[in-house]
Amino acid sequence: MIELYYWTTPNGHKITMFLEEVELPYTIIPVNIGAGDQFKPEFLKISPNNRIPAIIDREPVDGGEPISVFESGAILLYLAEKTGKLLPNNxxxxxxxxxxxxxxxxxxxxxxxxxxxxxxxxxxxxxxxxxxxxxxxxxxxxxxxxxxxxxxxxxxxxxxxxxxxxxxxxxxxxxxxxxxxxxxxxxxxxxxxxARPATIRAYEKAEAFKNQTLDVEKSRSFLFNQSAQTVQP
CATH class of the missing domain: 1.20.1050.10 (Glutathione S-transferase Yfyf (Class Pi); Chain A, domain 2)
Known part of the structure; x- marks a missing residue:
């Protein structure tokens, strides 16, 4: 099972598109970046750059402890190698x-x-x-x-x-x-x-999170006013 830490951004959509395309079981854990969820200690443990998406693979191919991955490109590469899909071997x-x-x-x-x-x-x-x-x-x-x-x-x-x-x-x-x-x-x-069915399903997943009411000024602060001082020690 893949745990996907997700919000409705282009980088978030990349991962739902992949997971829907290969039909790999996953669960979404929303990280509301407009509310500051990306700064919570439990999220920073798996995404130290305080950005979505991130994943935890509870069933890695080596059978060992769960593997966490942050950065959308790294996640796509990891999942493609895990499943053997959407990335050629030659x-x-x-x-x-x-x-x-x-x-x-x-x-x-x-x-x-x-x-x-x-x-x-x-x-x-x-x-x-x-x-x-x-x-x-x-x-x-x-x-x-x-x-x-x-x-x-x-x-x-x-x-x-x-x-x-x-x-x-x-x-x-x-x-x-x-x-x-x-x-x-x-x-x-x-x-x-x-028009791909997996794309349609992925974007339908986002609908559940789009209507959450946020304080606009607080959201701007979380999204655009970060500096070295906002990085957690």
Whole structure:
């Protein structure tokens, strides 16, 4: 059984998408990041960077003690290796998947995240920052669109953890100032994944948590005012 420490963010959706796709049993433990749950000592024990998602695998393949994993890319890689699914075994195809997985982790996620922050959440609208990250998001969309011009999925003909990693960061494309019509190959790929039954089930899981009432100012403090002093000793 996998225990998934989860909230309804793109990185959280990655893990529910994978688990639904491979039909691996799991239970969700919500971590309400707008209420500060990510700073609770019990969560920090498995996610010292105070970020979701994180997992505990109660039945690791070596039969030993439970294994905890934090960081969405590490979790996808761990689960793919555990199940033998959505990550090729041969070295060439595996490299294709891993380099695009890390492309998302190092590029698409952080840049789109800054896009969200400056265009949606920052108390002061700074045109330079907004333009910087909207344009960089568009550039990354174009990279992905070009990549998909001659293949069904990011790493080739087969669906993989590279697709699962990227998809949730494309879902809020309108908030990112993008139009899918500008990226036809990406649009085709996006709609294909959107229609997968496992994707539908994963996003249905999120509905149970979306209507929780939060104090907006307290949420902003938890999400955006962290510093070295907020790290627990």
């Amino acid at each position: 070295v060439r195809d595996r490299v294709e998947v891993l380099q695009w997985l890390f492309w998302q982790i190092a590029g698409l996620g952080p840049m789109a995240g800054q896009n969200h922050h400056f265009s949606q959440y920052a108390p002061e609208k700074i045109p330079y920052a907004i333009n910087r990250y909207v344009n960089e998001t568009a550039r990354l969309y174009a990279v992905l669109n070009k990549r998909l011009s001659d293949r069904s999925f990011v790493a080739g003909d087969n669906y993989s953890i590279a697709d699962i990693a990227a998809y949730p960061w494309i879902v809020p494309y309108e908030r990112q100032g993008q139009k899918l019509e500008d990226f036809p190959h990406l649009k085709r790929w996006f709609e294909t994944i959107q």
